[in-house]
Amino acid sequence: MAAVLVLVVGVGAALVLVRPGPIDGWLGGADPATTAAPDPAPRQVLAVASDSAPMPTPAGVKAAIDKLNVSAALGERLHLEIIDLKTGEVLDARAPQEPTVPASVTKLVTAVTVLAARGPAYRIPTVAVAGANPGEVVLVGGGDPTLAGGKTGYYPGAARLDVLAEQVRKALGGTAPTKVIVDGSLYSGPAHEPGWDSDIPTGGYGGTISALMIDGARNDPKSEQGYAERSAEPELAAGRAFAAALGLPASAVSAGRAPRAGAASGAATAAEPAAGAELARVESAPMVRLVELMLEQSDNFLAEALARQVALVQGKPASFAGSGEAMKEVLAELGLPAEGTELADGSGLSRDNRIAPRLLTEILQLAADPSRPDLSGLFAGLPVAAWSGTLRERYGDQARAGAGAVRAKTGTLSGVHAISGVVTTADGRVLAFAILADRVPHSADPQVALDRIAAALAGCGCR
Known part of the structure; x- marks a missing residue:
């Protein structure tokens, strides 16, 4: 399993991203935009995973989620998959292969395909x-x-x-x-x-x-x-x-x-x-830095630009349609399950996009594979719960157990709410998850419901 990225922070909001493998070399050493010497010694925000940590059981994971009773907030059409990141074992799945509207979690597809197509060192x-x-x-x-x-x-x-x-x-x-x-x-x-x-x-x-x-x-x-x-x-x-x-x-x-x-x-x-x-x-x-910025800020303009870079590599028109075709080609080349996937854009703003939870969890697992260090830069951009990006103001109160333990990409359109990323359990095991709901009631608070699911995984051993 690839080393899990560690985010630490010191007094004065000094930020340090520890990147696995050769990513530091791709950036030409320390990047002043993302690193600073912590003083005093930084405290840990996202825990390092333990390869020896016990894996949750499917029954334990299902029980932890079922007791939350989130259907009132997320609607009856919940698409979900949770896997162990190291082994790929499925721990819970609900319509995992059914494509649905993904909103901005589409950017995970954009990220993995442009890193594969252009490489992390490419500069536009x-x-x-x-x-x-x-x-x-x-x-x-x-x-x-x-x-x-x-x-x-x-x-x-x-x-x-x-x-x-x-x-x-x-x-x-x-x-x-x-x-x-x-x-x-x-x-x-x-x-x-x-x-x-x-x-x-x-x-x-x-x-x-x-x-x-x-x-x-x-x-x-x-x-x-x-x-x-x-x-x-x-x-x-x-x-x-x-x-x-x-x-x-x-x-x-x-x-x-x-x-x-x-x-x-x-x-x-x-x-x-x-x-x-x-x-x-x-x-x-470098491309790895652009991907990081795109994911952390959920930058739609940057996402559409990176999708077109995939199109250029694949010999397709640098357009919405050409980018979608090119990204699906790269997904297939990577051996990822792209059946039924529809990519109308690279940002997730389009309601014509369709992505299944299984594609998202397998993207995360592939990016963590030590044989594909070129893809591991995907993790650096994922917002950290209660700390950065689109998760900065989330994971309080009912979902506090997920603060610092969840690193994920969010997605929001009217009636559509999604989240996909990784979570470290209380025992130190890293899970990948994708949760998408496309018929959310207008009166509900879907973000809290999504956060509670990931927080439940962070707060238990689920065995």
Whole structure:
């Protein structure tokens, strides 16, 4: 079994993520965005599993869950599977192979497929190339939504447009920039998935999906995590920020396509770059870090970008449909049970998605397999109960036993609530679980009910 990630925290909220295997090497050593020297000695938040800990019994797990009587809060259609992470033994299952609407736990599928397809060390490039005329610069989107519009962006460790602009000025030599053309043509298909609820494109959690954007299309990179006002024209917003870095007005920005490398220029000279020639390049943080950010913040823009990276690797169109087909291909290549799976998007905002609990628990088990260290980065991004991400404000009162013992991805749409991740039992055994409910009564408190299930597993040996 792969080493289980340990999250520890010291006074002053210093955060340390201890990553198993080669992940630290993929990040090039300590990552200042996620590590800091704890002072004084940190206290443990997520316990290390014990390989010798006794495994719960199916009868014990079923009894622990049945006594909670959560059907009133979650409805009668509960899809659930709980397995021992080390052995894969099923400890409880209720419609485990029946696909249902997963909401944001879809991001677990996006995470495992992009880590498998791109690899944890891959960085998404953004390039600037020479335009058809002297002084024209084309900003070409490579699908990095974390690209920072200035010196300080929303995402830690992001590539920056001001750095790209400085490279462009050097590459142009004595030629002054005159115009910025933005090219987001890497993506195809609609900018909004047809299965999204009508308020998602303008609701601050979703929006226009483009291969070229800055700060996750936020109008203000200083926005808090979660809701934020987003640009309806992310390509032009990125172009205006790039133009400003080059000393050009916003009026110098227009949409277009980059010329093919080597294409004839209307006024080229030997001293000027040829049309289409690369002038500058910046790259995102490593893929393992992007996956971590996507899961911890449940970042929908980042999820859609990573899904399209899978499509590009698989030779599919970088669209919603192409990404869904590509991710299903990678699931099959990984030997995961994808029968009946439908992936309309990579974020889980679409109600057309269908995922079964068994696929989720097997993803978690595969990511913990020591033979697949490239996938283990998935665990670093899972929010910790009562501590981080979408679980920061959960696991109080009735579910307090799960605080610090549950690490999981949540999912929420109107009438749909889900959670999937890992939990350490009172005896130190690690279980993987997936719980999805797609007909939740409007008057219920489904999040508490879901948390109580995971907390029950954390608080007992279940034998």
